[in-house]
Amino acid sequence: MSLRPRLLYVTDLAYPARGRRYGDEDVRLTARLREDFDLALCHPLDAAALMDGFDALVVRNSGPVIGYREEYEAFRERARALGARVYNPLHGRGDMAGKQYLLDLTAAGHPVIPTVDRAEDLHLLPEAAAYAVKPKAGADSIGLRFLPYEELAGLAYGELLVQPRVDFRYEVSFYFVDDLFQYALYAPDPERRWVLEPYEPTADDLAFARRFVDWNTLDHGIQRVDACRAPGGELLLVELEDLNPYLSLDRVPEETRDRFAAAFTHSLHRFLEA
Numbered sequence: 452m453s454l455r456p457r458l459l460y461v462t463d464l465a466y467p468a469r470g471r472r473y474g475d476e477d478v479r480l481t482a483r484l485r486e487d488f489d490l491a492l493c494h495p496l497d498a499a500a501l502m503d504g505f506d507a508l509v510v511r512n513s514g515p516v517i518g519y520r521e522e523y524e525a526f527r528e529r530a531r532a533l534g535a536r537v538y539n540p541l542h543g544r545g546d547m548a549g550k551q552y553l554l555d556l557t558a559a560g561h562p563v564i565p566t567v568d569r570a571e572d573l574h575l576l577p578e579a580a581a582y583a584v585k586p587k588a589g590a591d592s593i594g595l596r597f598l599p600y601e602e603l604a605g606l607a608y609g610e611l612l613v614q615p616r617v618d619f620r621y622e623v624s625f626y627f628v629d630d631l632f633q634y635a636l637y638a639p640d641p642e643r644r645w646v647l648e649p650y651e652p653t654a655d656d657l658a659f660a661r662r663f664v665d666w667n668t669l670d671h672g673i674q675r676v677d678a679c680r681a682p683g684g685e686l687l688l689v690e691l692e693d694l695n696p697y698l699s700l701d702r703v704p705e706e707t708r709d710r711f712a713a714a715f716t717h718s719l720h721r722f723l724e725a
Contacts, residue, residue, distance in 0.1 A: 456723050457489045459505040461498045466514040470645025471697050473512035479700070480511070483712040487720070495519065499526040506723055507536040513695045517586065517594075538722055539672030545663075545691035550587040550612055552691060556666075562659065563688040564614045564679070570604050579615035586610055617687065619679035623650050625660035626698060627674045628714040629721075632657060634707050636699055647702045659686045667693060671722040673715065 460481055464474035477492070484490055493501050495513040499522070502508055508530070516523040530537050544552055553566040565576050568587070576582070582603055586594040587610050597616055606613075622644055623637035637650040652660070660676040667674065675696035677689040700708050 455487070455489050456506040456719075457504065458484065458491075458719070459498065459501060459508045460484070460490055460492045461495050461508060461510045462492060462512045463494055463514040464492070464512075466512065468514075468697070471699070472701070473514075473697065476698060476700055477512055479708075480712060480715070484509075484716060484719070487716050495526070496522055499529045502530060502533065502535050505535075507538055507719070509538045509719070510695055512697055516694070536722065538719060539674075539693055540669060543669055543672070543693035544667050545674070545693035547694040550585075553612060553614075553688075556663075556688065561662070561666075561688065562686060564617055566612050566614050568612050569608055570606070573600075573603055573613065576613065577615050579617075581616045583614045583616050585612050585614075587612055617679055618682055619687075620682065622677065622679050622689065623652075623656075623686070624699075625652065625657070625676040625678070626696075626711070627660075627664050627676070628711065628718050629669075629671055630661075630664055631714060632660070633711050633714060634703050635660075636702055647699050649703060649707075656686065663688060663691050667691060669693060671718055671725070673698070673718075 460477070462473065462477040464477060466473045481490055481492060495510075496519060498508060527541055529535075530541065539547065541547070553563060554568055556563040557566045567573060567575055581597045581599060584596045584598055584603070584606065603613055619641060621637050621639055621641060623635060625635045626633045635650040635652045635656070636647040638644045638647055640646060659678065663676050664674055672693060673696060675692040675698070677692060678686045679689050681687050698711070700711065
């Protein structure tokens, strides 16, 4: 009988992501994890029913939860009731909990795209040619609209966020396992945001990204800090993805992929031993 830890790896292998192949990424990662763990894959809608009997659940490319919000909340409640170990842990403060963190970080003065969720706060936003309106539970640009300022006051607030549309130079993402930086990727062409290339971060870039990883207080897990390079040269946070960040491992050298897989494996061992 095997004494190796048993993992339930949650992924939607067939999710039709634009410019990304969720299934390919998770097939390769699970091939590496099988060297250390007994492992089964399941769809996110099956996770609540199947979580018994595993030492941990690993939530990876499970798709935007806006499409199955009730089932996702039921999964979280069942995991808590059973005391199941979920990786990433369910107390993440980033996208895992919705977009409230953008409001909290704005109010605290962090370098984030200014964000409000009430008509009476619209005056706090800087002047812009257009404004992004998005659902608090959104992901993958689902529900995203761009509106002129004069149309913002009439929106039905409550589940909406408003931000100025930033004329950024490029987007860049920083990838972490636990609190250890792994690699960075950027999209040189803002019109082709999924055409990513390796990015060599400066010390200031890494300090920017790490402040949000530290703010999130996750001891274990994979996080992606998405930022944009504003016209003035500063970085602004776009998203702190701590639920199921796609890793774009096909865009990095083989050595980086191997190093990431090793860090991921080591993190899971530490998580199970904690």
